[in-house]
Amino acid sequence: MGQQWNGLEQDGLTPRERASLPESLTRALNWLNLRLDEPVALDDLAAVAGVRPRTLEAHFKLYLGTTPLGWVRRTRLARARLQLQVSDESANVTGIANANGFTELGRFAAQYRKQFGELPSQTLKAARGKGNDDVDDEALRLSWRAIASAFMVGPGPNRAALDDLERAQELAPHYALPKAIAAWCWGQRAAHGFSDTPQQDRLYSLNLADEAARLAPHDALALSLCSGALTLSRRLSEADRLIERSLAMEPWSPWAWIRRAWLSAYQGDDESALREMQITLRVMPFEPMRHLAFIGMGCVHFNAGRYDRAARWVQEGVGAVPDSFWAERIVVAGAALAGANSEARRAAKKLLRKDGNLTVATARAAWPFPPGFMDRLGAGLQIAGVPKA
Numbered sequence: 001m002g003q004q005w006n007g008l009e010q011d012g013l014t015p016r017e018r019a020s021l022p023e024s025l026t027r028a029l030n031w032l033n034l035r036l037d038e039p040v041a042l043d044d045l046a047a048v049a050g051v052r053p054r055t056l057e058a059h060f061k062l063y064l065g066t067t068p069l070g071w072v073r074r075t076r077l078a079r080a081r082l083q084l085q086v087s088d089e090s091a092n093v094t095g096i097a098n099a100n101g102f103t104e105l106g107r108f109a110a111q112y113r114k115q116f117g118e119l120p121s122q123t124l125k126a127a128r129g130k131g132n133d134d135v136d137d138e139a140l141r142l143s144w145r146a147i148a149s150a151f152m153v154g155p156g157p158n159r160a161a162l163d164d165l166e167r168a169q170e171l172a173p174h175y176a177l178p179k180a181i182a183a184w185c186w187g188q189r190a191a192h193g194f195s196d197t198p199q200q201d202r203l204y205s206l207n208l209a210d211e212a213a214r215l216a217p218h219d220a221l222a223l224s225l226c227s228g229a230l231t232l233s234r235r236l237s238e239a240d241r242l243i244e245r246s247l248a249m250e251p252w253s254p255w256a257w258i259r260r261a262w263l264s265a266y267q268g269d270d271e272s273a274l275r276e277m278q279i280t281l282r283v284m285p286f287e288p289m290r291h292l293a294f295i296g297m298g299c300v301h302f303n304a305g306r307y308d309r310a311a312r313w314v315q316e317g318v319g320a321v322p323d324s325f326w327a328e329r330i331v332v333a334g335a336a337l338a339g340a341n342s343e344a345r346r347a348a349k350k351l352l353r354k355d356g357n358l359t360v361a362t363a364r365a366a367w368p369f370p371p372g373f374m375d376r377l378g379a380g381l382q383i384a385g386v387p388k389a
Contacts, residue, residue: 022059036072081120126218220249254284260276294314360382
């Protein structure tokens with residue numbers, strides 16, 4: 001049987017997603033999952049799949065975004081990294097490389113360094129030197145409690161997360177995770193209007209993100225959170241580089257995929273954003289990730305002018321986590337732009353009772369969506385009766 005990581009097969013797909021693939025591709029993946037430590041020939045793999053090599057290559061590119069041998073190499077590297085990170089004292093780089101089909105240690109080290117930015121020996125050394133015993137237990141508990149609040153993206157949970165993270169940083173000043181979570185939380189405060197000091201909050205967010213990335217340059221989760229902070233501060237190119245590094249290290253991380261998806265949405269790449277939001281839902285179809293993916297799907301539909309779809313996705317997302325009422329701006333503006341002015345005005349009044357500081361000006365300045373998106377958002381809010389400034 002193929003080894004599983006957190007309910008995923010080694011190919012990183014949920015059972016539901018794998019079931020939707022062509023039978024030829026499913027057969028190939030099932031066969032590969034049992035033989036990741038063996039040499040793989042394309043002709044042999046195509047014979048197992050029951051299709052021609054060219055057809056199999058086309059299926060891999062269409063459904064998995066890579067070639068068959070590229071998928072094998074990427075999966076072997078990801079599995080080797082996981083084993084290096086969780087290995088016991090008896091493990092060594094050579095044994096783990098061989099167990100994953102790498103017989104030439106020099107080539108393995110070069111490919112590993114290209115993919116993850118460090119040598120396998122460095123991963124192994126760091127894993128043995130940074131165990132949880134080196135981090136204050138209370139700081140660990142507070143950080144993981146805070147991450148759930150941080151992903152609710154609401155003023156109350158945001159404040160609760162920052163309270164936990166302040167204490168966690170006091171207890172473990174060199175621990176990157178609470179700094180990375182806090183960086184994203186301060187970015188939320190600035191972008192979503194959770195405070196009256198957005199410029200100060202944004203600067204604090206960036207400082208924490210820089211510090212966390214410096215402390216843990218190979219921690220995929222920390223880099224994902226730092227990317228979120230950079231995104232909300234409109235440093236999209238830097239955020240893009242960080243999230244690509246994060247996904248290279250942990251190709252099936254829902255934390256990375258949700259940030260990748262939102263970054264695509266902010267860049268106006270609707271097609272990629274929709275695909276990446278769906279990948280997020282397939283990897284983690286529950287909270288605290290689900291409502292952010294739903295809201296993100298709504299934003300993509302809004303950008304494409306599909307206002308009814310936008311409203312359905314956003315309303316369900318906010319319904320699951322009511323503190324994320326900042327997203328209701330999309331529903332209000334969409335109703336107005338669709339010509340449902342009475343509905344838009346009712347929704348605007350309801351939203352203003354929750355977000356008393358909301359104006360068209362603050363909404364237009366809040367998010368790093370493309371100018372066309374923000375222009376239509378502002379126009380829809382103004383039609384619905386949201387104050388201009």
